[in-house]
Amino acid sequence: MNTPGLGRIVYTEEQIQARLREVAGEINRDYAGQKLVIVSVLKGSIYFLADLTRQLTMPLSIDFLSIAATPPSTNHGSGIHFTRNLDINLKDRHVLLVEDVIGTGLTLGYVIQHLEDSGPASFKICTLLDNPAGRILTIKIDYRCFTMPDMFLVGYGLDYKEEYRNLPYIAEYHRH
Numbered sequence: 001m002n003t004p005g006l007g008r009i010v011y012t013e014e015q016i017q018a019r020l021r022e023v024a025g026e027i028n029r030d031y032a033g034q035k036l037v038i039v040s041v042l043k044g045s046i047y048f049l050a051d052l053t054r055q056l057t058m059p060l061s062i063d064f065l066s067i068a069a070t071p072p073s074t075n076h077g078s079g080i081h082f083t084r085n086l087d088i089n090l091k092d093r094h095v096l097l098v099e100d101v102i103g104t105g106l107t108l109g110y111v112i113q114h115l116e117d118s119g120p121a122s123f124k125i126c127t128l129l130d131n132p133a134g135r136i137l138t139i140k141i142d143y144r145c146f147t148m149p150d151m152f153l154v155g156y157g158l159d160y161k162e163e164y165r166n167l168p169y170i171a172e173y174h175r176h
Helices: 013-030 046-053 106-116
Strands: 006-011 036-041 060-070 079-084 094-102 122-130 143-147 170-173
Touching (some): 013 046, 013 122, 013 143, 046 060, 094 106
Parallel strands (some): 094 122
16 A cells, blocks of 8 residues: 555554454453453444454443543533443443553543443453553553554554554554
8 A cells, every 4th residue: 555654564464363362362261151341432442342352252242432532622621521421331240441552541541430430340451552651640451462662553443634444454654
């Protein structure tokens, strides 16, 4: 693909799928005999979520959150807010949060607090990419596919200005 800004492939489709099968195996062992609620934050994790859940063997439900930045000019101050909340009640359920990238942890900290306030029986986190170099909050990640290199990435759900999500691999992107 000759696309301006698109750099080398960091994780091939084959590497992603192989690692995803390994992580799914860990989740299948940890949740054997239990029902699971998978929660995902739209939009970046959609490809990862779809491929991961097809590898899981326990009964499961899927629900979505969507978040957005609150403009500083509003009366709510700056920060984030939910633009879509969950439909499923998490009380006393086993919950797995599936994320595309965990960076600073600030947004994720807000999401975790919201989900834990729902009273789940257990709560774990699974991420496609972990970026510990930028971490501000300490976040316990239970399942990670890859530790992210220090570069801007697109593909497999990751975007630049809402483009490149549909690439089957993850590639470096050079923003202009």
